[in-house]
Amino acid sequence: MSKRTKLIAAFDTNSRSQAEEWSSTLGNTVDAIKLGLEFTYACGLDAVREVSAGHKLFLDLKLHDIPNTVASGLSALAPLRPALTTIHACGGAEMISRSREALEKSFPDEAQRPRLLAVTVLTSMDDAGLRETGVDTTPREQVLRLGKLAIASGADGLVCSAHEIGLLRDALGDKPVLVVPGIRPAGSASNDQKRIMTPTQAAQAGADWIVVGRPITRAVNPALAAQDIMAELASA
């Protein structure tokens, strides 16, 4: 029997009280909560610890710097005990392998170690957006290239769009953890996301986790929106 795709609710806010409210009203409906750049920079690491207490934490800070700085940054974040944490795959093989080593040092018990995810190509980028950055290929080809590099260098998984899941599974098998943002329930606004799919489509493609922010947090009733997505995943 295949495993159900799990739901991460992205708490993108600069307000600690708002995040606390979502944590208590949504935290037990979804499988994990995401805290990222906006919340961490605005509210600080103590707030990350407190808002995520009792929940699985996806700490999405997308680190990208020289290998030593990224590895040291991950070590400094270890007390937050995230279940999943992110670096950018385009930082290269040494940055990724040093990140893995830093997490293994901070968490000698493998079961406790945060899973290291490498962000491939942001879901807000399409062909034109990627080419503008000087990468003269399609998002699919770039995701595959970076995905292979990241997994070979020690990442446990990848952040990609649902459009690349099949390609990555064919190349890398079932083991890498695939975390998939750019999810939009049918009929909802795409906002700044370009490579989108519905929760059902992402689950059927083989996502381990989907990440959903605004379709939940900007809904009239966020708890109901989260419940609807959980129901969609259960029946996908």
Ligand SMILES: O=c1ccn([C@@H]2O[C@H](COP(=O)(O)O)[C@@H](O)[C@H]2O)c(=O)[nH]1
């Ligand atoms: O490629 C990426 C990597 C991360 N994200 C994050 O996921 C959520 C998506 O939020 P929505 O409101 O559902 O668009 C957000 O926190 C991003 O930082 C991503 O979208 N794409």
